[in-house]
Amino acid sequence: MRPLSPRMARLQQRLTDVGAAAFRDMPEPDLRALKGHVQSLQAMLSGAGAGAGASNDRIQTELVRFRETGKLHDVRSARLVSWGTRLRSVGQPALIEDGERFDPLLSEIDSFRSMPRPYRRCWRGLLDGYVNYDPGSARGAGDRNWRVLREYLNDNLPQLERSGQAPDWLAAIDDHANLLTEDPCTRYGAEILTGEGDPLEILRRDLSAGDTSWIGQRIFEAQIEAAVRFDDRRFRDVLPRVIGLIEEHDVLADEGLSRVLDRYAECASIEVDPALCETSVTRWGNPWLERNDTLWTLVRPDTRRMVSSWHKLRLIEDFFNLLSADGINDQRRIKFWKRHVDQISDMHFALGDAAYRDPRPSFKALRQMMKGRMMSLTSGGVSSNNAFIMRIAGHVYVEFGEEGNAMFAFDAAKLPFDLTKMQVAGNKTALKHPSHVARIVHNNGAGERWERRADRLIASLSTARGGPQVSHTTPSYGARPSASPPPSARSSSTGSSVGKDAELFAFLAKHGIKTADSRDKGGSLWAYAPRSGPAANELTRRNFAWAERRGAWYLRS
Template sequence: MSVTTGPLASLATSLEEALRRMFSDWQELGRPELVERASNHAKAVFQAYASARPSGKDAYAAALAFVRGKELDEVQYDALAGALNTKIEERRGESPIASRKLQEALHWYEEEATAGRLWRLTWFGLLTSYFSHDPRAVSPAAEQGWAALRGLLQKTWPLIDRANQNVAVPEWLRTLREYPALITEGATDEFARDFLDGNEAALDALAQCVGIPEGSWFWQALVLSAVRACTEDTDSAFHACIPRLLELIRSRPVYRDQALELILARYYRLAERSVHEALRDFVVDKNVWRNPKLKAAGIATAWNRVPEEIWRMVLQWVNEGNLRDFFDVLAARNSADEGRLAFWSGYMSQITWTRLIFSSDTLMLARTNKDIRALIARESDSYASLTGNRNLDAFIMQIGEYIIVEFSTVGNAAYVYDAATLKFNRYSTSYHGGTVDLRYGFKSGARCRIVHKHGWEWQAKADLSRLGILPDNAVSRAKSQPVAPKSVLTPNETRRADPPVYSQIETRRTEPPAQPKPDPVRSRNDCVTVGPLTFAELQREVACFSGAYVIDKRAADGGRLWVEDPNQNMQLGLLLKSWGFRWANSRSAWYYGE
């Protein structure tokens, strides 16, 4: 019987079609790319589900109810977990993480986790709240709440990890298993090197896995970890890292002050501590720590974060920078260096204080000259202006007990004055620049006048030596020699070892002031009312601090008793405050508060 017709033919055709379809499906299933595509799709769906968050509306409603003090149910607690940093408009920006009820919520989450009832997605919500904390604009209460949240994550993480041992887990959980330090205080330490090396891909992948947003504390703390990592390197490696560290601090400045403390302390430990211009310019910027000369005035208080020896290191950088910039930038503009930079560089380590005085031309030139603009920016809080000559700048420095004034143009001598009897206010905001103030020594009153003629350096060195001012190399050699007995010190050495106190009361004994006022410090025999100090004892106490001295300008015209301290020693400042002295910003000196 033929099968070409009839029912059997129809059955054969159907069977052949079914076989053809079956073989076709087998060929499709055997293609790896299709299997991989299906697998990836399944993984993506799983990861999306495993990292799902409640709707923004539900999370906000739960956060609002929480800060209003309402009792939450289980569903609301699940929604609240990822919204702890949400700012509630109805409560003036208050967030749940800063709420006094936060501990109550954290206790609920801990109990649920301990009992094995805490949903994995709820714990992930807490993790996202932990990473979304932004330290740039939060209250102390929010900082405390964030630390408490970290403590909860540390306690409950082993429970969550153990509950997911034999099941497929999301990427965030797998990443946390690999980097458990992410929920500790040292969360960023192991990523510091990648950050320094600019390995953004690895960090971006990490951030995506565990949900770290751009504004997270994580990126700010990463800068501090990078700084710590560099401070543990060798001297040369650390020195090479500084530009990169400053770049990172500029971009993420939340922990800037802590980072600068670490950098400056490490720099101080270098075998070679020469000026680092980039570090100096960054730290003395008016928007960072400001000029170290302003510390004692209470203007640049950030310098109190570091020990005095580190402050002095940067202060010397500033002084040296001022000296070099004055002659390299200002005097060089008029071809007026005359070898002065090289000469005064020989006394660099003894310069304890500097001040720049700019002419109107220089201030105008700053608009187009970047070097002058940078110089003025560094001295923005302490420079003065000169009105007597549009093209004349001046530079004041202190070495020991002497104030030295240099000028920027040819034909101007330098003047050396006694700091204790200076006839102009060295802290004035403006000067004429002539014999009425900076050059009064042209007539009389200067201890030394340096004229910059050919070969002037030899005469200047001799004149300064007679005042006890020796070049740095000579001072270093003297310090290495045994100290002579006090009985054989020269008169000059005796004066420098025990600075004199200049008192108008002593110099005007033949002209006693009319109707003298009782003064607890005026007489050497009277006691200071704020402590058991006579005037002589005050002299001795102040003289213990290098460069500090007393000036008694009290008389019938109402002058004051001053203590000048060019080095701005913190310990002396505290003592003077305890004795009733006050700080005068106008002249950066201490006066007795009568």
């Protein structure tokens, strides 16, 4: 190789100096985080053999040997079998589910107590079985043995060897010894919700607690429990975190959502929470539709009414903001119908071609919210026209999105259109049919706003059909709902049925049976209990019958 020229030699020296300076200013690498990620990855990708330092095949060999002899012959055998309590083999249950061999296994492991470090390794293997076995899906003696194992680990934790350089997992379980008690995760609830810490990362890294471990489920439940126990102010403060938590845990979400909704309904003020409303309606569907009873009966009836009002308010606002033309007048219509939201028992939406096919996210979200009550509007004039159809007491009211259209009122018993169809006409053959009982134009008359005329119309029509008195004050979604009148205030003709219902609902509550009562809509009283459960005979005696298709009991009339 030819020697470098003086010019190239100077260039080489400059590059060397620059490189040295760059490394001089570079901090020493912190490998602790990398080590943690490696351990977490091992826990997720490897079986029991990863912690035992051996393959699952070798562990299975020792498991077979222990089953045959009932003995752990040496330290290696004890360590491998300790890490294999969750492993199943053909025709054999896992040791943690074996009612005959699990207790002898613990006795055999006890024989290694005189060897502190080997015993500590065995204890760690048993801990892996405890952390990653799901008692909720236990087979055989699994649940009982899991509890025995918890007690064994808890009793022997203080005796583990701690001299010298203790392993990270031992420090972790010392800090989280509550995991070995009957109340393993309550301490984490408020701590995580308020952002004071995240023990899950430590448990995953140092104790190999995978995402499928029961610990994750218990921590979820602990956070929900902590949230619903907070006072109103703190509960509202953490609600965005709780909603995010629910959305991240699909399997556990329904139980958590029901508790959060019921807690919100107990707040002194129950104004609309858009995120909570959207999450609940997205998961459970429209709250006022009977076909969604299965999930909506997870919450109390007053809670369901609260979300129904929220959902109606959202639909009213979105209809007049997104699906109508006259922005100024539509703000007046929004305010008008919001005052009547608690009297609206049902809603339907007939969308013109433009709104039905609009690809924008806001329109897609609106169509999703209208699911189950949406149809196509034909003969509505321009393609941008849409119709909003509401039922109040014995009448149906129709509003249109395009300006220049009046509001029409129809007798619900004599509708000239069918709301169960996929489409409806927006002309005189249907939504503007001459059989309407009233028509109001959204123009102010001499000295009177159109809202006053519409208020009188709704009040008079509701009273004429014996419907509820219509209130024009703030609806109940912003304050505590008033209590139902006491039985003594009702007519004597309904007294006996009220008494029977009270006794029936007391029985259902005693047995923890969820119900859905649609009798006031011409439907049935449904009781969600197992077909052959402990309450089956009593339900049959009380004139309930089993509906196979729905998987529930209904009260025969």
